[in-house]
Amino acid sequence: MTDWKTHIANAAGVALVCLTLPAAAASIDPNRSSLTATFRQMNVPVEGAFKRISGDVVFDVARPQDARAALDIDLASFDLGPGTEDYAVETRRKDWFDTTRFPRATFTIAGARPLGGDRFEARGKLSLKGRVLDLVANVVRRSEAGVQVFEGQLPIRRLAFGIGEGEWRDPSVVADEVVVRFRLVVPAGAAAVAK
């Protein structure tokens, strides 16, 4: 992909975030929210966290079909913990996230279906490395002291997004399946919080 296409893809991602959110959206608390990706290398589970995320959530328990969320993920902030700097550097390279061309990923949710109790099935899109794919996430919503907490996970296939190309394509070394887990903490007040 040429550079101008990259810019358009990124701009489209930002535009998508801006357009899908009504004014009542509440920002997540980035310090209490988390987004992790767990993958398997040689069948060893390895978890990394995206340290810089931001986003907004609109959710009304009475109208889950109107739920909206937009999450902006700084891909260069992927961290596998202390002492794994060579890993982190590797994930920014061209074969992986290619963060110079694709610095951010966006994860949007448009509509959720109640599964009973606090559980919902949210439908959305993940825009990553210039590709946009539909996805389904299972989400549990809880109301805690002054905040709403949305916890969920979604399985994705890294190769569908071109994450880990070239010599890294071999799924027997790094498995294709990656589980993305999120915990979004939304302070009450700014948004329509259901009782």
Next chain:
Amino acid sequence: MLVAGAWFVGHWMTDLSFSPLKLKVYSWHKWTGVLVFALLIVRVGVRIAARLSPRIAAPIHSDNRIAWGTHLLLYGLLALVPLSGWLFSSAAGFTTVWFGLWPIPDLVPKDAQLKDLFRAVHDTLTSVLAALVVLHLFAALKHHFIDRDRVLVRMVPGLKPRKPPDHPG
């Protein structure tokens, strides 16, 4: 052979640039360590069951006490080197999954300081073990070619004892 293999691979793999090969080799190294540890448990079990079979103590040499000491050290290090590697891997946050099939429980939680500590311990013990393995090798050869006794013959299946010298002394 396993110990020598793990030793050479261990020295080679840390210099590899980040690649799928590196990840594979690290796993193979860990699997080998677990295998050595498992075989050691079997070996110690057999020796206890055999009550240190009398033939092991049979050849009375002046260096018997040294041999006994180095063997004890060898056994100790054969346990401690894989164990420190296991601790190192646990502290680094990488569970060892034996042959990619059986996860071995982490001994300690992920911790950068512990990781550095166990790495140093693993490196040091490995160097001592390597020195002892070389000593063991030369001692076995000495028994075979100089003492011309059955020590190496007992260890190597199919090996015939060397003829004793015709005119001793």
